[in-house]
Amino acid sequence: MSWWHDLPADEAFGLENLPYGVADLPGGPRVVVRVADHALDIAGLAERAGMESGRVWDSPSLNAFLDQGPEAWAAARAWLQETLRGTERDDCVATHLHPLADLTLRLPIDVADYVDFYASEHHATNVGRIFRPDSEPLTPNWKHLPIGYHGRSGTIVVSGTDIARPSGQRKAPADPAPTFGPSRRLDIECELGFVVGGASMIGEPVPLDHAWDHIFGVVLLNDWSARDIQAWEYVPLGPFLGKSFATSISAWVVPMAALASARVALPGQDPVPLPYLRGDAAYGLEIACEVDWNGTVVSRPNYRDMYWSPAQMLAHLSVNGASIRSGDLFGSGTISGPEKESRGCFLELTWSGQEPVTLADGSPRTFLEDGDRIVLRASATGANGSRIALGECAGTIRP
Known part of the structure; x- marks a missing residue:
């Protein structure tokens, strides 16, 4: 079921938000994005989509993604919103969504200064x-x-x-x-x-x-x-x-x-x-x-x-x-x-x-x-x- 298409209007972690974090996934810690009470493994989703640039999310921190700069940040957000709002990749999205209740969240960045x-x-x-x-x-x-x-x-x-x-x-x-x-x-x-x-x-x-x-x-x-x-x-x-x-x-x-x-x-x-x-x-x-x-x-x-x-x-x-x-x-x-x-x-x-x-x-x-x-x-x-x-x-x- 593609439940993310029917999020209530007052969902504070809906598709207009999509905050980034790092979670311990079955394959190790990776960058995720939050969708309601789930975390989306965006590295896994990007790999299925054939995006080489998605490697920055196969990481235990956001730092590699931060290095990419504002154009890459905007492109990633646009791709995520388009993917989640569309229906073509619903099966792939569903495969890479994990209930937050099953995950441990980590510090999202390697803090420099x-x-x-x-x-x-x-x-x-x-x-x-x-x-x-x-x-x-x-x-x-x-x-x-x-x-x-x-x-x-x-x-x-x-x-x-x-x-x-x-x-x-x-x-x-x-x-x-x-x-x-x-x-x-x-x-x-x-x-x-x-x-x-x-x-x-x-x-x-x-x-x-x-x-x-x-x-x-x-x-x-x-x-x-x-x-x-x-x-x-x-x-x-x-x-x-x-x-x-x-x-x-x-x-x-x-x-x-x-x-x-x-x-x-x-x-x-x-x-x-x-x-x-x-x-x-x-x-x-x-x-x-x-x-x-x-x-x-x-x-x-x-x-x-x-x-x-x-x-x-x-x-x-x-x-x-x-x-x-x-x-x-x-x-x-x-x-x-x-x-x-x-x-x-x-x-x-x-x-x-x-x-x-x-x-x-x-x-x-x-x-x-x-x-x-x-x-x-x-x-x-x-x-x-x-x-x-x-x-x-x-x-x-x-x-």
Whole structure:
């Protein structure tokens, strides 16, 4: 039965979405594309169709496909949609569809470099008020450039991976000296992660109007953060051990082509950025997110509220001549809006622990306890009024 021809209009992983991932198939890990609650082995499908170019999908990561560039990405998407909408290859499609319930999903990319930005004015303002109550909440450079830090690519894990509570040095303002031990203020950050494809040479910046040619797709990202470790270490060089212990991403990479209908203007940038950060490519995305804490949705941030565009982030990342590679990943920074219920981390949501959140079971929470489970979800409007979902980004805290 060719059930994919009769998907309901509200199917969030329908033919207008077709996100890519990597799954353990009977012949080994391979690139797949998601169709509702199934994964399509596209290497197998391409082989049956006699496509030599399909070899890039016979791989345990998306990196070889990312190397092909935007024309190949568009051609692959068009071929997949045409094949799935037509009837000529229904038998072949059916042969290469696997129920997701029978599969293990892997990290979809071999992460090359990882950078995380700080692109929400609401988040940066709230954090500034919490950490520097007697100073201006935004640092003088914040509205002139997308601020970011370099993370550890080796500790990026796929959704569903348990997160071990990190240990490190902690020192509250009233403590006479630092102590060492497990973080007591473990937090999350609801973000988007942008997957880079194609390489540039050292010394050759990626200009703003070419940035989207290198942004293949988007994942949900949780930048787990140990706030007590972070607060003691971050001056003068910024985040280090408070964030490098783990970053979770969703298993599915939604191609940017699926999000064309989600494009929106930025909220407004004042002062006007320098010329290398100005242009039509500097737009945002309307992607509604939600943060689920042990089964209770505690926040609903929306990516449309972000101050800096993904294209501006990539242009700034490379403007000094830093090269990019397929498999690079850059995070948006915490997605937060103007209302309390749209704050994308618990530091903000509980105002540094002063305003606990009550979960559905009646338990109060400020920061994460052992056994707590966080699930990030997100969706956007797609072509023809469809709904585009990003895969869940989930993690459970263990001691």
